[in-house]
Amino acid sequence: MTHPLADVQVPAASDFDEIADLMGDAFHSAFDTDVREVERGIFEPDRSLLVRDGGRPVAHASAFTRTLTVPGATVAAAHVTMVAVAVTHRRRGLLSTLMGRQLREIHDTGREPVAVLWASEGRIYPRFGYGLAAQRLAVECPATAELRLPEPASAAGTLRLADPVASQPELARVYDRVRPDRPGWSDRDERWWRYVLADPTAWRGGATPRRALLHEGPDGVDGYALWRTREEWDQRGPRGQVRVDEVVAADPEAYLALWRTLFSIDLTRQLSCGRVAVDEPLLRLVDEPRRLGAQLVDALWVRVVDVPAALAARRYATAVDVVIEVTDELLPENTGRWRLTGGPTGAVCVRTDDPAELACDVRGLGELYLGGVAPAALAATGRLRELRPGALAAAGPAFGWHRAPGAMEVF
The missing domain is CATH 3.40.630.30 (Gcn5-related N-acetyltransferase (GNAT))
Structure with missing residues (x-):
């Protein structure tokens, strides 16, 4: 009623x-x-x-x-x-x-042309056309000798602790340098940096205020970590926690140096980070990746709002020329056949009467949009259908990308 x-x-x-x-x-x-x-x-x-x-x-x-x-x-x-x-x-x-x-x-x-969100529960938003476009790993692991990272190849850079708010211009330069290569990251203007660096006591979960660790290379700051610690002891001694919010680095040397420090903080025995990309280098740097305790969970859900504008806005890993039949119950303007042509330098998407080669609903397009889901994997669920034999193998590689999508912040 x-x-x-x-x-x-x-x-x-x-x-x-x-x-x-x-x-x-x-x-x-x-x-x-x-x-x-x-x-x-x-x-x-x-x-x-x-x-x-x-x-x-x-x-x-x-x-x-x-x-x-x-x-x-x-x-x-x-x-x-x-x-x-x-x-x-x-x-x-x-x-x-x-x-x-x-x-x-x-x-x-x-x-x-698109909308994006974090879902409180994954069952809610697919009915409005949102597709799971980016996953993440939640890491909870020992921060002790049980888990080792390699020695640095050189000691060209230096590390220093800094106040996160005072360091915002340096953090922003690193973030803006790295962001163009990572699907799923959002822009941050001054207003958003104030929000990201805000640190109300209610958000700390009993831990310390947030800290910043900066890595300086030959040309200045080229990496940073935002993190905090939480005191914990038992009858055997210290069991403190390191809680990592962000690690952003423009080169492998800075990345390794930051993580080596986070894993070696005195009086801590545990480390956690809830937003690790599925292709995070950390997974291949530690000597025992199983000890990371990485759990795969959902991150960003994408809703394609304007099919031709959205498909033309992104780039494609290989040349693509395919007709996709789309259904969209909430925005019927998106329903129909669309010819997508493009590649690494640009794309065009227009309505067509040509026979469809692939078919999916708008949720499926959202899942494919950031390049984190292989079309073949989506086809295996039945939500992407091949209407012309060979179309999936021909078009599928184009929808991938050389970096997996990540999710740096909850908004």
């Missing part, structure tokens, strides 16, 4: 505290004063949708305006966030209403 509710509205900036209360209830995490101020700094009310019942917020969805690195390019992408429905108003179609309207507005505005 549908509950009578007010129309969906675009909130004002002054509604943020009520929305924060809704988010805190939905995600079982109180938004204290410090957290509210951090979150308020990135809130975009004009990109938000709010439903009230009796004056009280009961459902909300929003998006951030950012760009996303995709294979060979960057693309404007709606970073969908702050999605919640009050426990008293579940199963009434509110989420479907908000997600459908949000997708329609993104499409009709014409600025962002």
Whole structure:
């Protein structure tokens, strides 16, 4: 039974505290004063949708305006966030209403051919056309002699500890240097660096304030790590934890030096990092990769909002000329046959009446979009169908990329 509710509205900036209360209830995490101020700094009310019942917020969805690195390019992408429905108003179609309207507005505005999000639960967003486009590894392992990294080939660089906020310009230069080569990373302007480096006590989980470790090479800072530690002892002595947020390095020497330090901090015995790329060099540097305890989990979910614009925006590993038949129940403009031609330097995608060679729904396109899923793997699930024999083998390699997609931050 549908509950009578007010129309969906675009909130004002002054509604943020009520929305924060809704988010805190939905995600079982109180938004204290410090957290509210951090979150308020990135809130975009004009990109938000709010439903009230009796004056009280009961459902909300929003998006951030950012760009996303995709294979060979960057693309404007709606970073969908702050999605919640009050426990008293579940199963009434509110989420479907908000997600459908949000997708329609993104499409009709014409600025962002894709949307991207982190899913609180993987079962929620496929029904709105989102496909799992990037996975990650969650690492939890010993930070002791049980796990060794190789000695550096040279000692050309130096390491120094620094205050993360004071070091933001140096961090940004390294991040911007590395980001173009890593699908799945989002741009960070000054506003977003303030958010990434914010460190409210409520986010520390009993650990220390965040620290920055910088690696300086011949031409300046070429790598950094953001991390914190947590004290722990038992009857056998220290069992402290190292919690790594980010390791970004422009060359192998800096990368190795940073990780060697993180694995050797005094009085620590455990190390964890929740956002490790599936092709992370660390996996091949340690002497016993099984000891990393790496667990494969989902990261970024991509929704192709404008099929021709999205497919033309990215680059392809090899030459491709294929007709794809797409179905999209929420955005019927995407439904039809599309001829994609392109390669490493550019691409074009146009509607066609030619016979389709491959077929999938819009969720399947989202899974393929960042180059992290092989078309053959998707075909094995039945969600990508080969309509012309040989089309999958011919077009499949083009959708890959030389770097696996990663996910550097939760938004």
